[in-house]
Amino acid sequence: MTPLSDLSAGFPRTPLGHWPTPLEPCHRLREELGGPLIWLKRDDCSGLALGGNKTRKLEFLLGEAREREATGVVTFGALQSNHARQTAAACARIGLPCDLVLTNAVDRATTHYRTSGNRMLDDVLGATVHEVADDEAAIMCAAELADADPDRYFIDPGGSNAVGALGYVAAAAELVGQLQAEGVEPAEVVVASSTGGTAAGLALGLHHGGCDASVRAVAVYADHDHTRGAIERLTIATSELLGVDPPPADGVVVVDRSLGEGYGIETAASHAVIGTLARTEGVLLDPVYTAKAFADLVDSLPGLDPAGDVVFVHTGGQPGLFAYVDSFAAGPAG
Numbered sequence: 001m002t003p004l005s006d007l008s009a010g011f012p013r014t015p016l017g018h019w020p021t022p023l024e025p026c027h028r029l030r031e032e033l034g035g036p037l038i039w040l041k042r043d044d045c046s047g048l049a050l051g052g053n054k055t056r057k058l059e060f061l062l063g064e065a066r067e068r069e070a071t072g073v074v075t076f077g078a079l080q081s082n083h084a085r086q087t088a089a090a091c092a093r094i095g096l097p098c099d100l101v102l103t104n105a106v107d108r109a110t111t112h113y114r115t116s117g118n119r120m121l122d123d124v125l126g127a128t129v130h131e132v133a134d135d136e137a138a139i140m141c142a143a144e145l146a147d148a149d150p151d152r153y154f155i156d157p158g159g160s161n162a163v164g165a166l167g168y169v170a171a172a173a174e175l176v177g178q179l180q181a182e183g184v185e186p187a188e189v190v191v192a193s194s195t196g197g198t199a200a201g202l203a204l205g206l207h208h209g210g211c212d213a214s215v216r217a218v219a220v221y222a223d224h225d226h227t228r229g230a231i232e233r234l235t236i237a238t239s240e241l242l243g244v245d246p247p248p249a250d251g252v253v254v255v256d257r258s259l260g261e262g263y264g265i266e267t268a269a270s271h272a273v274i275g276t277l278a279r280t281e282g283v284l285l286d287p288v289y290t291a292k293a294f295a296d297l298v299d300s301l302p303g304l305d306p307a308g309d310v311v312f313v314h315t316g317g318q319p320g321l322f323a324y325v326d327s328f329a330a331g332p333a334g
């Protein structure tokens with residue numbers, strides 16, 4: 001691997017996170033499961049209000065917002081959106097009003113789901129929250145906010161556009177440097193994928209950083225075709241923004257076998273790996289994103305070189321554990 005410089009350098013950026021996030025080997029997990037050594041890229045430790053992958057995207061998105069002299073920020077998500085919570089925190093940090101338009105996209109009517117976890121933190125962080133019934137109502141709410149103040153900066157769901165994906169182009173450059181320092185050449189970089197910006201930025205940054213590992217994007221929001229389409233569109237848009245070639249199509253492998261019955265609905269395997277990783281490594285996964293992606297990784301271990309290495313990008317989301325507290329009432333997972 002011969003690293004190139006970070007392609008995202010030179011774009012407007014607002015410092016929000018603690019970089020680099022650690023890259024940690026899971027030796028005790030390997031003793032329990034066998035197979036390759038899994039390295040955790042700890043983006044859950046990004047440093048902004050309980051951390052997560054959105055910190056990296058928001059550095060570039062809010063960089064652009066500031067450059068445009070925006071008077072406030074509006075974004076969208078599910079009731080337990082990690083992106084919404086991180087946006088609220090980022091806005092608090094730089095002193096911009098934040099409006100969150102949240103849709104109840106998950107069929108989970110528990111009090112904890114509706115009031116705890118990320119949803120509670122949105123209030124603590126001072127955001128103005130608009131809870132709406134569905135996507136149509138969200139669009140109407142956004143239009144009203146835009147009419148009331150046209151200088152607000154609107155962020156796409158999940159922070160996923162070409163500017164947001166720059167955060168993971170930068171993350172890939174950081175990761176390539178850490179892998180070189182450790183002398184590790186992973187076969188795969190595994191990550192949970194929803195709106196696709198994280199996987200797209202990683203694939204682009206790894207490819208141009210001289211790292212041959214493919215990105216395994218584990219779909220947790222929608223099926224394979226939808227997720228693959230989102231990642232492809234974002235990869236092309238981000239490549240155009242940077243003025244570089246997109247990575248080869250086989251640089252990203254999309255899988256959806258962990259999706260189960262859908263977004264935000266746990267599976268037996270996702271519930272179990274939360275317990276496994278917690279008890280072997282003291283690391284917490286979240287029920288909606290990282291547990292499903294990690295379940296896919298655990299399932300694929302027998303097909304991987306047991307002498308090799310794999311990277312799992314821990315994208316955060318742990319406040320979601322408190323929204324799903326009812327699922328743990330029967331005892332520890334796993």
Ligand SMILES: Cc1ncc(COP(=O)(O)O)c(C=O)c1O
Nearest residue numbers: 082194195196197198289315317
């Ligand atoms: C914890 C966590 N992991 C992964 C993702 C997926 O990232 P992306 O939307 O860029 O695919 C999200 C997005 O909301 C998230 O909150």
